[in-house]
Structure formats: structure tokens, C-alpha cells
Amino acid sequence: MKYTLVVLGAPFTSNAGRSALNFAEALARSEHEIFRVFFYQDGIHQTSAIHSTPQGEDALTQAWQTFCQSNKIDAVTCIAAAARRGIVNDAERARHNLEHSNLAGEYDLSGLGQLVEAMAVSDRTVTFGV
Amino acid sequence: MSESTAIDLLIICTKPPYTDGSSSEAIELALASASFDRNVELLFVEQGVLQLLKEQKPEAIGRKNIAKQLKAFPMFGIESIKACQHSLETFGLETPNIIDTPTVKSLDEHGLANIFAHASNVIRF
Numbered sequence: 001m002k003y004t005l006v007v008l009g010a011p012f013t014s015n016a017g018r019s020a021l022n023f024a025e026a027l028a029r030s031e032h033e034i035f036r037v038f039f040y041q042d043g044i045h046q047t048s049a050i051h052s053t054p055q056g057e058d059a060l061t062q063a064w065q066t067f068c069q070s071n072k073i074d075a076v077t078c079i080a081a082a083a084r085r086g087i088v089n090d091a092e093r094a095r096h097n098l099e100h101s102n103l104a105g106e107y108d109l110s111g112l113g114q115l116v117e118a119m120a121v122s123d124r125t126v127t128f129g130v
Numbered sequence: 131m132s133e134s135t136a137i138d139l140l141i142i143c144t145k146p147p148y149t150d151g152s153s154s155e156a157i158e159l160a161l162a163s164a165s166f167d168r169n170v171e172l173l174f175v176e177q178g179v180l181q182l183l184k185e186q187k188p189e190a191i192g193r194k195n196i197a198k199q200l201k202a203f204p205m206f207g208i209e210s211i212k213a214c215q216h217s218l219e220t221f222g223l224e225t226p227n228i229i230d231t232p233t234v235k236s237l238d239e240h241g242l243a244n245i246f247a248h249a250s251n252v253i254r255f
Contacts, residue, residue, distance in 0.1 A: 006253070041155060041255075080158065084151065112162035119139060119251045120168065130254050 002035045003027055004118040007043035009129025011060045016129025017046045018060055021067060023126065028071050036074045036118040039107070043129060044082040047075075049104040061104070068106040076114045077107045138168040140249035143178040148188050152255040153181055153196045159253065164206040171245060173237070175214040178255075179221055182213060182228040203232045212237050212245060 005024055009016025020037070027034050039047050051061040068075045082103070083092060089109045093101035103109060119125045141160055145152045156172070163170040174182055186197045200211065215236040218224075228234055237245060246252075 041152075081155065112159055113166060115159070116139075116163050116166045116168055120166075125251050127253060 001123040002033050002121065004035050004115075004122040004125045005037045006115065006125060006127045007037065007039050007046055007129065008041045008127055010042040010045035011051065014042070014129050016043060017064065018058060020126075020128035021060065021064055023128070024067060024073075028067075034071070034073055035122045036076060036114065037068070038115045038118060039075070039077045040081055040115065041078075041130065042085070044077050044085055044087050047077045047082070047104055047107045048087055048102050050102050065104050065106045073106075075107050076110050077103060078115070079109045079111055082109060135248060136169065137171050137245065137249040138251065139163050139170045140245060140252045141170065141172045142252060142254045143172065143174045143181060144176045144254060145181075146177040147181045147183070147186065147196050148191060148193050154194060154199070156255040157196070157199050160203070160208065161206050164208055170208065171249070172208070172211040173214070173242075173245060174211065175217050177217075177221075179213050179217045179223055179228075182211075182223070182234055184227060184229055197229050200229060201231050208232060210235050212241075214242060 005020050007016055007020045011017050024034060024037065046061055046064055048061060053059040067073065077087065082088065087103050088096065088098060088101050089103040090101045092109060141156050143153065143156050147153055160170050160172050181196050184197065186195050188195055210233040213234050213236050215238045218236055
């Protein structure tokens with residue numbers, strides 16, 4: 001089956017990201033397919049490149065990056081949700097005249113159309129958080 | 131919505147107005163889905179029904195008026211939105227208290243069960 005995962009919660013304040021990643025890793029080991037992972041609402045914080053996790057705690061954002069890279073996952077961060085919450089890539093940094101960018105390189109910044117398409121194409125869409 | 135209409139996306143709004151940004155994001159997702167010709171339904175439940183109040187004046191706290199944003203829905207082909215009848219009663223909301231564009235249809239338990247049964251996807255705010 002084709003799956004899309006929608007991550008709605010931020011790291012540390014919610015368990016949405018860890019639950020989603022566990023599910024994604026199980027999918028990657030199975031006969032199923034991940035069509036897309038979409039980071040939305042507070043879930044966009046999972047895709048920040050500047051998290052620093054204290055020793056002994058779950059290094060979740062790094063784990064997501066490793067997972068997306070090694071499994072060539074189509075991973076999209078919602079551009080509107082991210083801009084509002086302070087996550088931009090270099091193009092958006094330039095467009096909004098900001099000093100820094102902080103989106104991790106594994107993620108595409110794109111619009112809600114990517115979520116609408118993913119829901120239309122996937123057999124199952126699973127939300128994590130909220 | 132007829133008994134058998136397939137719903138591509140059901141958006142459930144559960145939060146009271148202006149406590150966070152969830153109303154704006156729910157409205158954005160509804161309009162984005164409608165612009166891709168997806169059949170989308172908005173359902174307001176629990177404290178979410180308070181988003182439907184008339185006479186909202188959120189400008190003083192720097193928020194966009196939810197009632198005004200909802201008013202544009204018919205231009206995007208969304209003629210009606212749904213509200214949980216039990217939640218409306220809990221907060222003492224009756225027709226004169228709530229917005230009339232788009233049309234608000236209240237759903238009892240049977241109506242709620244029906245809308246969930248026909249939704250292929252659900253996103254909750």
C-alpha cells in the first residue's frame with residue numbers, strides 16, 4: 001500500500017515526530033511504500049537544521065534527516081506553516097530579506113498542494129499529533 | 131451533503147477562536163483543497179463551534195476575523211459547513227448567534243457518523 005505520513009507536532013513538546021518516524025521505519029522495512037512525508041502545523045519544527053539535543057535524549061531531527069536521506073524519501077515541509085514559525089530555506093531567506101536560513105537540506109519547502117496531491121494518490125494518509 | 135457523497139477531505143476544527151493559529155491554517159487547507167477540485171468538508175466540534183460566532187472583533191489582538199474568512203467560502207465552491215449539534219447546544223449557540231454565510235448545518239449523532247463514514251481523509255485542527 002502507498003502511505004503518506006503527516007507530522008503535526010513539534011519535537012520535544014510532542015511525541016508526534018518519534019511515533020511517525022517509528023512508523024516510517026517500519027514501512028521502509030515492509031512491502032509497503034512511503035509516497036511522501038509532509039511536515040505541517042507545528043510539525044515543521046522537525047525539519048529545522050539547528051536543533052541541538054542534550055546528551056541522553058532522543059536526537060529526533062537528526063534521525064529524521066538520516067532516515068529521509070538513506071531511504072530517498074519525498075519529504076516536504078509546508079512553506080506557509082514554516083515561514084510563520086521561523087523555518088526558511090535559502091531561497092525563502094532571500095525572498096523575505098532575512099539574515100539566516102535554517103531548513104535542513106533533506107527537505108523540500110512547498111505548498112499545501114503537495115499534501116492535497118499526496119492524499120489523493122495514497123491509499124492511506126496517517127496523521128501524527130493533534 | 132447527501133447520504134452517499136464521497137468526501138475527499140474532512141477538516142475538523144476543535145479549538146476555540148484566537149487561542150492559536152489553527153483556525154487560519156484549517157481555512158487555508160480547505161481553500162487549497164477546493165482549488166484542486168477536491169470535495170472538502172469543514173466540521174466544527176467541541177469549543178471549535180465558538181469560531182462560528184457572529185460579531186467577532188479580533189483586530190485588537192492582531193488576528194484575522196474568522197467569520198469574514200469563512201464568508202468567502204462560497205466563492206471557492208464551499209456552500210455549507212457543518213457543526214456538531216451537541217456542541218452548539220453546550221455553548222448555547224442558536225441560529226441568530228452564528229454566521230449565515232456559508233450555511234451552517236448542524237449534525238446530530240447520525241449525521242456525524244454519516245460524515246465520518248464518507249470521508250476518505252481526516253485532518254484535525
